[in-house]
Amino acid sequence: MRTAIAKGLVYGSVLVSLAFMGSACNTTKATLDTFANFTSSTSPESFFTADGFVEDSQKANLFTAVVYENLQQDIARGNGEYLTSLGILLNVPVDRQDEFQTLSQSRYPVLYDSNRPALNTTLLATLTREWEATAK
Numbered sequence: 379m380r381t382a383i384a385k386g387l388v389y390g391s392v393l394v395s396l397a398f399m400g401s402a403c404n405t406t407k408a409t410l411d412t413f414a415n416f417t418s419s420t421s422p423e424s425f426f427t428a429d430g431f432v433e434d435s436q437k438a439n440l441f442t443a444v445v446y447e448n449l450q451q452d453i454a455r456g457n458g459e460y461l462t463s464l465g466i467l468l469n470v471p472v473d474r475q476d477e478f479q480t481l482s483q484s485r486y487p488v489l490y491d492s493n494r495p496a497l498n499t500t501l502l503a504t505l506t507r508e509w510e511a512t513a514k
Contacts, residue, residue, distance in 0.1 A: 438467040442502055450490055456483030468506060474513075481508060 425436050432440060442449060445460050452458030457479050470478040482489070485508055489501050 438464065438502055441467055453482045453486050453489060456480060464505075468502075468509065470509065477512070478509060481512060 425432060425440065427433055441464065445463075448458075449460045449464060452461035461479055461482060462475060465475050465478045468478075482505060485505065489504055
């Protein structure tokens with residue numbers, strides 16, 4: 379019972395913190411909508427370990443949800459701190475970061491198709507699939 383309450387408090391704290399960050403950083407409605415869509419489709423328990431840390435498998439998803447628009451700009455440019463950070467979260471080797479960034483930029487029209495609403499989970503699935511295909 380206490381573990382469930384603690385997890386709920388941690389989850390609630392993260393959401394409140396992100397909301398404050400979003401308002402302080404002048405985040406647009408689209409970013410908050412993307413984050414809301416992602417978090418509503420994921421149960422709070424799958425985000426965190428028993429110790430209250432973000433699960434390794436969820437770090438890239440949570441990161442992408444929070445920095446979605448900044449990441450979009452970096453992918454369009456083909457470089458930047460958000461794209462580099464995503465590469466690290468996806469375990470792209472340091473010596474292949476440039477290749478990952480070039481691939482990401484070349485896939486921009488697919489990742490951010492204006493004819494369909496973009497979700498960070500779709501973006502990550504597409505980018506991961508493309509990257510793994512080149513890594514083989």
